[in-house]
Amino acid sequence: MVRCRGDPVFAEGLGVNSTAAKHGLAAGEHGAPERSDWTVDQGWHAYTPKQHAVWKTLFERQTQLLEGLACDAFVQGMKKLPMSADQIPDFAALSEVLHQSTGWQVVAVPGLVPDDVFFDHLAHRRFPAGNFIRAADSLDYLEEPDVFHDVFGHVPMLMHPVMADFIQAYGKGGLRAQQLGFLKELARVYWYTVEFGLVRQAEGLRIYGAGIASSYSESRFSLHSDSPNRIAFDLARVLRTDYRIDDFQEVYFVLNSLDDLLALAQTDFAPLYEGLAHGTHYTTGDVLPQDTLLCAGTGNYHRERRRAQL
Ligand code: HBI
Numbered sequence: 001m002v003r004c005r006g007d008p009v010f011a012e013g014l015g016v017n018s019t020a021a022k023h024g025l026a027a028g029e030h031g032a033p034e035r036s037d038w039t040v041d042q043g044w045h046a047y048t049p050k051q052h053a054v055w056k057t058l059f060e061r062q063t064q065l066l067e068g069l070a071c072d073a074f075v076q077g078m079k080k081l082p083m084s085a086d087q088i089p090d091f092a093a094l095s096e097v098l099h100q101s102t103g104w105q106v107v108a109v110p111g112l113v114p115d116d117v118f119f120d121h122l123a124h125r126r127f128p129a130g131n132f133i134r135a136a137d138s139l140d141y142l143e144e145p146d147v148f149h150d151v152f153g154h155v156p157m158l159m160h161p162v163m164a165d166f167i168q169a170y171g172k173g174g175l176r177a178q179q180l181g182f183l184k185e186l187a188r189v190y191w192y193t194v195e196f197g198l199v200r201q202a203e204g205l206r207i208y209g210a211g212i213a214s215s216y217s218e219s220r221f222s223l224h225s226d227s228p229n230r231i232a233f234d235l236a237r238v239l240r241t242d243y244r245i246d247d248f249q250e251v252y253f254v255l256n257s258l259d260d261l262l263a264l265a266q267t268d269f270a271p272l273y274e275g276l277a278h279g280t281h282y283t284t285g286d287v288l289p290q291d292t293l294l295c296a297g298t299g300n301y302h303r304e305r306r307r308a309q310l
């Protein structure tokens with residue numbers, strides 16, 4: 001995921017939940033791990049019936065909603081995985097199927113982990129997934145990626161060979177971007193693809209981003225609201241574009257096909273970073289003359305939100 005350390009992290013909904021327990025990096029000293037790679041045992045047997053019930057509620061609600069909204073790759077990936085409404089999935093069982101398909105594994109972490117640790121896992125085809133689940137009274141809000149976001153949202157797409165390669169390349173690129181001082185810029189690419197990406201399909205636009213696919217409200221907003229802009233994905237443009245971590249996106253970038261990620265995974269970003277040092281940066285609501293605007297948003301949603309906050 002794509003915030004910088006210390007930022008407020010992950011808002012899927014609009015509630016406020018100041019009582020939420022902190023995990024991982026957000027928990028300060030208490031979140032620090034015993035292992036240097038920040039992995040922990042999933043502790044599957046320690047989940048309570050209540051926690052499995054939260055998973056069930058989320059799983060059923062989201063699976064129903066995503067019919068006709070999620071892209072084919074997401075649906076296919078989900079079908080092949082040992083994941084159902086019954087219980088929080090066992091990471092070892094997921095990893096077995098995933099590893100045979102695309103060479104990925106799911107490893108448990110207590111919450112957010114430091115950037116370099118996160119990238120190192122991805123570079124080695126290990127997806128770090130939070131092992132905790134949100135509370136029953138805050139189904140639509142979380143400050144950190146939990147097991148529902150990480151597993152329901154991300155793991156189905158890791159079954160797709162191109163996405164599998166792309167996320168690994170992002171891990172390698174992340175370590176490099178850190179050295180070069182362009183992490184903020186690279187993180188925008190992850191945000192607008194892996195987290196909040198839309199893709200064209202024969203029938204129309206579909207969701208592939210995990211931040212959308214795991215969010216009840218943003219799944220509909222991203223495809224059905226007339227408010228956000230939907231713009232054809234362009235790497236140089238995305239590298240310069242801010243994003244929102246505290247509300248729905250004001251813009252979604254759309255791939256022609258998931259196969260476009262293949263070229264992206266093979267792109268050397270270093271020369272692009274050079275150009276970024278001087279050029280303009282864009283805010284979330286900008287539409288540029290050179291954009292391929294697939295769907296011009298009214299901007300009403302965020303205009304109202306700004307007014308309400310005055
Ligand atoms: N840790 N567990 C976890 N999940 C993330 O998505 C994540 C992280 N640490 C850092 C991070 N994301 C991002 O800030 C990087 O993509 C830049």
Ligand code: FE
Nearest residue numbers: 001145195210
């Ligand atoms: Fe995520």
